[in-house]
Amino acid sequence: MTLFHFGNCIALAYFPYFITYKCSGLSEYNAFWRCVQAGATYLFVQLCKMLFLATFFPTWEGGAGVYDFVGEFMKATVDLADLLGLHLVMSRNAGKGEYKIMVAAMGWATAELVMSRCLPLWVGARGIEFDWKYVQMSFDSNISLVHYIAMAAVVWMFTRYDLPKSFRLPVTVLLALCVYKAFLMELFVHVFLLGSWTVLLVKAVLTGAISLCSLFLFVTLVHSN
Amino acid sequence: MFEEASEVFENMFKSSFPLTFIVFIPAVLILVSPLPAEAAHEFTVYRMQQYDLQGQPYGTRNAILNTEARTMEAEVLSRRCVIMRLADFSYDKYQKALRQSAGAVVITLPKNMSAVPQDIVQQFMELEPEMLATETIVPVYFAVEDDELMSIYTQTQTSSSSQGSLSAAEVLLHTATANGFQMVTSGAQSKAVSDWTITSLEGRLAGAGGEDLPTIVLVAHYDSFGVAPWLSYGADSNGSGVSMLLELARLFSKLYTYKRTHAGYNLLFFLSGGGKFNYQGTKRWLEENLDHTDSSLLQDNVAFVLCLDTLGNGDSLHLHVSKPPKEGTPQYTLLKELETVISSQFPDTKFSMVHKKINLADDVLAWEHERFGIRRLPAFTLSHLPSHRLAQRSSIMDVRSVSPFSRHGAGEPPAGPHVDVSKLSRNTKVVAEALARVIYNLTEKGGPGDLQIFTEQMVQEEQLSAVVDWLTAQPRAAQLLDKDSSVVSTLEYHLTRYLKDVKRHYVKADKRDPEFVFYDQLKQTMNAYRVKPAIFDLLLAVCIASYLGLMYFTIQNFGLLYAFVRKITQPKTKAH
Numbered sequence: 001m002t003l004f005h006f007g008n009c010i011a012l013a014y015f016p017y018f019i020t021y022k023c024s025g026l027s028e029y030n031a032f033w034r035c036v037q038a039g040a041t042y043l044f045v046q047l048c049k050m051l052f053l054a055t056f057f058p059t060w061e062g063g064a065g066v067y068d069f070v071g072e073f074m075k076a077t078v079d080l081a082d083l084l085g086l087h088l089v090m091s092r093n094a095g096k097g098e099y100k101i102m103v104a105a106m107g108w109a110t111a112e113l114v115m116s117r118c119l120p121l122w123v124g125a126r127g128i129e130f131d132w133k134y135v136q137m138s139f140d141s142n143i144s145l146v147h148y149i150a151m152a153a154v155v156w157m158f159t160r161y162d163l164p165k166s167f168r169l170p171v172t173v174l175l176a177l178c179v180y181k182a183f184l185m186e187l188f189v190h191v192f193l194l195g196s197w198t199v200l201l202v203k204a205v206l207t208g209a210i211s212l213c214s215l216f217l218f219v220t221l222v223h224s225n
Numbered sequence: 226m227f228e229e230a231s232e233v234f235e236n237m238f239k240s241s242f243p244l245t246f247i248v249f250i251p252a253v254l255i256l257v258s259p260l261p262a263e264a265a266h267e268f269t270v271y272r273m274q275q276y277d278l279q280g281q282p283y284g285t286r287n288a289i290l291n292t293e294a295r296t297m298e299a300e301v302l303s304r305r306c307v308i309m310r311l312a313d314f315s316y317d318k319y320q321k322a323l324r325q326s327a328g329a330v331v332i333t334l335p336k337n338m339s340a341v342p343q344d345i346v347q348q349f350m351e352l353e354p355e356m357l358a359t360e361t362i363v364p365v366y367f368a369v370e371d372d373e374l375m376s377i378y379t380q381t382q383t384s385s386s387s388q389g390s391l392s393a394a395e396v397l398l399h400t401a402t403a404n405g406f407q408m409v410t411s412g413a414q415s416k417a418v419s420d421w422t423i424t425s426l427e428g429r430l431a432g433a434g435g436e437d438l439p440t441i442v443l444v445a446h447y448d449s450f451g452v453a454p455w456l457s458y459g460a461d462s463n464g465s466g467v468s469m470l471l472e473l474a475r476l477f478s479k480l481y482t483y484k485r486t487h488a489g490y491n492l493l494f495f496l497s498g499g500g501k502f503n504y505q506g507t508k509r510w511l512e513e514n515l516d517h518t519d520s521s522l523l524q525d526n527v528a529f530v531l532c533l534d535t536l537g538n539g540d541s542l543h544l545h546v547s548k549p550p551k552e553g554t555p556q557y558t559l560l561k562e563l564e565t566v567i568s569s570q571f572p573d574t575k576f577s578m579v580h581k582k583i584n585l586a587d588d589v590l591a592w593e594h595e596r597f598g599i600r601r602l603p604a605f606t607l608s609h610l611p612s613h614r615l616a617q618r619s620s621i622m623d624v625r626s627v628s629p630f631s632r633h634g635a636g637e638p639p640a641g642p643h644v645d646v647s648k649l650s651r652n653t654k655v656v657a658e659a660l661a662r663v664i665y666n667l668t669e670k671g672g673p674g675d676l677q678i679f680t681e682q683m684v685q686e687e688q689l690s691a692v693v694d695w696l697t698a699q700p701r702a703a704q705l706l707d708k709d710s711s712v713v714s715t716l717e718y719h720l721t722r723y724l725k726d727v728k729r730h731y732v733k734a735d736k737r738d739p740e741f742v743f744y745d746q747l748k749q750t751m752n753a754y755r756v757k758p759a760i761f762d763l764l765l766a767v768c769i770a771s772y773l774g775l776m777y778f779t780i781q782n783f784g785l786l787y788a789f790v791r792k793i794t795q796p797k798t799k800a801h
Contacts, residue, residue: 004762012769016776023780128407128754129265135765142776219787220794 005134006125013117013138016145017110024102029095031103038089038107043115045085049078067190076183083179086155097156097222105152109145117141136200143200143207150211151178153218163221170217177210265406266373270331270751271455273365274357275415276704277742278502281588282360288415288746290364292328293756294406296378297321299385304328306408308378310370311335312345316352323361330365331408331751333374334456338624338641346641350616353452364410366751367453367621377753380404397764407754415746423499423732424708425506426717428724429522430477430494433487439528439555440491441664442604444507444593445470446500446534447701447716451621454702455748460625460693461642462618463500464701465537468692469653470494471719476657476683478723488664493522494724496716499703499732501619502741503589507596509732515600523602528555528663530604532593535618536652537644537693539609541575542567545591546605547583547598555663556603562659562668569674571655579611607656609648617642625697644697646690654684692719704743 021027026035057075089104117137125134154174157163163171177184185206189199274284295305297318302325309318311334322330335341356365368374384403432438445466449459458464474494480486499505514521536542544563550556560578567576583595590596591613597604610617617623622641661678662668699712706712708731720727734741 002759002762005765008762008765008769011773015773016780019773019777019780023777023783128409128756130404130755130757215787215790216794219790223791223794 003126005130006121009121009125009134009138010118012135013113013121013141016142017106017113020145021106024106026099026102026106029099031099031106034093034103035107035110037092038104039111039114041085041089042108042111045081046115049081052078052081067187069187072183072186073180076180079179079182082151083155083175086152087159090152090156090159101149101152101156105145105149108152109141109148112144112148113141133196136196139200140203143204146211147178147181147207150174150207150214153214154178157214157217157221160221164224167217167221170213174210174214174217181206181210265755266377266753268368268371268374268751268753270366270368270410270749271453272415272747272749273361273367273453274451275744275747276502277417277739279588279740280738284357285361285363285365286415287329287362287364288410288412288749290329290366290408290410290751292408294331294377294381294408294753295327296382296385298382301325302327306331308333308381310378311341311349314349314352316355319352319356323363327363329363329408331368332365333368333370333378335370338622341641346622350620350622350641353620354616356452366410366749367456368751374753377406381406397760405756405758407756409752409754410749411752412746412749415744418704418743418745420733421704421743422708423502423506423703424706424713425498425510425730425732426496426713426720426727427510427730428474428494428720428727430474430481430492430724432489432491433481433484434489437526438489438491439526440493440522441528441555441660442493442495442523442530442597442602443470443473444495444497444530444532444597446497446504446506446593447696447712448498448500448703448706449623449701450501450619451623451702453621453747454704455700456621457700457702458621458624458697459701460644460697461537461623462535463533464625464693464696465535465644465649465652466533467496467696467716468689469533469536469649469656470496471692471716471723472653472684472689473657473660474720474723475688476679477660480661490528490664491522492664494720496720497593498706498713499741500593502703504593504596505732505741506730507593510730511596511600511602513730527602529559530594530597530602531559531656531660532597532604532606533656534593534606534608535610536608537646537649538642539648540573541577541611542607542609542652542655543611544576544578544605544607545594545613546578546580547595549578549580550603550605554603556605558668559659559663562662563655565668565674566655566658566662570658570677571651574651574655581613609652625694644693646686646693649689649693650684650686653689654679657684704747 021035053075057071086104086108089107090100093100093103095103121134121137124131154171157167158171158175185199185203188194188202194202272285272288275286276283290306292304292306294308295302296308297313299305302322305327306329307322307327308331309322311332314332319330338346370378380403384399384405446463447467449457449462449464451457451459477492480488481492495507495510497504497506497510500507511523514523518524542563544560546556550560564576567574581591583590583598585599592606592608594604594606620642623643624641625644657679658677662672665678667676667678695715696712701712708729713729717727717729
């Protein structure tokens with residue numbers, strides 16, 4: 001469409017990040033550089049993941065429309081590296097739990113936004129052709145911000161030494177859900193043949209549920225001792 | 226945040242130069258990256274004719290199209306690309322669109338032309354010359370319908386038709402949901418083709434005995450004409466004439482190889498190019514032969530010139546003359562022989578002579594024989610058409626369209642002009658018999674009228690039909706056939722198989738005062754991009770702004786949620 005449409009999409013994708021950064025008080029901690037470091041870690045982890053995938057997962061030459069369940073599951077398992085990366089970022093930052101989580105998640109999500117959404121938006125949303133998918137992509141980036149905050153929180157909880165025994169199971173389940181969320185979504189789409197707007201809605205609901213659960217756990221954990 | 230960022234960037238540039246490259250080169254690359262050509266639909270369009278003949282411009286004068294699509298139902302057509310279907314097409318609508326200063330007109334033709342009703346074909350055929358008669362400023366394109374194009378048409382129609390009587394809110398909702406289409410052609414502006422060469426082909430069979438033998442000239446033009454050059458297949462006009470000429474060449478070359486049947490007439494065969502553009506090929510050929518060279522078959526003792534034009538259909542034959550032949554001349558003999566052959570061997574066929582004087586005031590000559598008539602050569606045209614004005618001679622509807630498998634009887638004949646091979650074969654036989662009777666002087670020798678010189682097998686229907694099939698396999702508009710084209714070289718090959726002294730004659734328009742000028746960009750790729758109106762962008766901006774406001778509000782008050790969650794979980798933790 002036009003540059004204006006591109007502006008719309010960028011605003012929709014980027015402003016929630018900006019608002020979150022401002023309102024969470026990260027700016028008062030002078031956390032910008034730390035967020036950039038987190039972003040760099042994101043890049044490094046993605047590179048490692050890509051190398052790993054390229055080495056051990058040859059492209060599956062299956063028939064069109066056939067869903068390679070096991071292969072996709074294995075590929076999703078590689079996303080466990082994200083957890084390691086987040087942990088790495090958080091372990092290198094000293095500070096309160098919330099601060100660590102927010103820095104890691106913000107840096108991580110922003111790096112993802114810049115790396116995987118800016119270019120398609122620039123190329124696609126500026127073209128003559130109109131497509132809703134760029135607006136959807138922007139919405140999706142909002143969802144992924146929430147997703148990464150929840151994920152960072154769960155990782156933080158998981159790596160705590162003073163995690164009560166009763167928390168171990170729900171945190172692990174949440175962790176698994178975070179990692180395999182993308183895989184689950186793909187499965188949903190494949191089984192129920194969802195439209196693109198429905199997929200976005202399901203994704204939002206799923207992410208909302210996961211983050212609410214982790215919020216409950218977090219609050220309980222932080223204020224229990 | 227921005228101050229921090231700028232500080233970071235500053236430090237980065239100061240500390241390391243290569244880092245600047247890493248950051249900036251991709252940024253520059255991204256900024257200058259071209260817009261992608263990912264379109265909703267891409268299809269081939271054929272542009273309407275554009276040519277100048279004797280300084281007079283005809284057809285559309287423009288090729289560039291970049292406007293939004295509308296159908297005729299829309300209230301405002303100005304600067305829009307109007308899409309019309311062939312079934313709904315009429316001259317009134319076309320004129321209305323042009324009067325409302327439409328940006329372009331795209332006419333979609335159904336994929337299966339033979340399924341189009343007769344009256345629509347007839348109507349469109351009559352409109353073609355009218356569309357071309359005057360110059361049109363905006364581009365006019367033709368496209369062949371497919372599913373995607375039909376869906377674009379339907380969507381455009383719904384968005385065009387429902388804009389009249391709606392409330393503001395409905396219009397607003399409409400803009401958000403409905404799709405518009407931006408039609409964009411990929412090519413450049415059309416420009417005149419310089420030094421275009423029209424090729425004509427000549428070949429001969431020399432008669433036996435004596436120096437100063439009379440010459441019979443057989444002429445057919447091989448190019449086709451229609452409202453769009455890339456759609457002009459010209460089956461009946463003049464694929465039929467060309468195939469008949471080739472068949473006659475074959476038959477008489479056989480007769481001329483034997484001493485006993487070698488007649489005392491020279492036969493000169495001429496396939497002229499540019500026939501639809503005032504017979505340019507014939508004109509130059511005559512000039513070359515009569516004005517420039519000393520000895521030519523055309524200069525002395527031409528018995529008559531027989532032009533073959535549109536002979537593939539119908540049950541009547543018309544001999545068009547510009548001057549009724551006098552008794553005792555060879556032309557008169559041919560006329561009589563044609564009458565004899567038709568009355569005695571083909572009684573179902575009607576034969577008549579049509580007399581029309583040459584009108585030099587006309588822009589375009591009516592028939593090819595008039596070119597010869599002007600140069601005082603005895604000539605006439607044989608055609609199944611009673612008049613030169615009939616639209617059949619210049620229509621894109623003139624196609625073969627009967628598939629090779631259903632040629633013999635089975636299958637529906639197409640609604641428009643087409644070639645019926647059995648009738649073409651019959652006409653070929655008539656001409657061959659009459660010519661043979663002339664050159665062997667059979668009537669004076671007392672040969673009976675129903676004497677068949679060529680037996681059933683000699684005029685080969687397969688041969689005729691194969692030639693017509695081949696000729697109609699590609700558009701043969703004069704703008705598309707240069708001297709290297711396969712059509713010309715294959716025709717030349719055909720002639721060399723039967724005839725001697727096959728020569729090419731080239732016509733190039735004069736540089737200063739060109740008689741004809743052709744233009745390029747006749748076939749293009751058109752992209753239909755799905756677009757939304759500008760108001761939609763504003764609407765979206767408002768929606769996004771309110772969404773972001775909501776986000777801001779939510780994040781600001783995240784503490785409330787946090788406190789709420791804490792209140793719920795508090796009793797639980799106490800229980801621990």
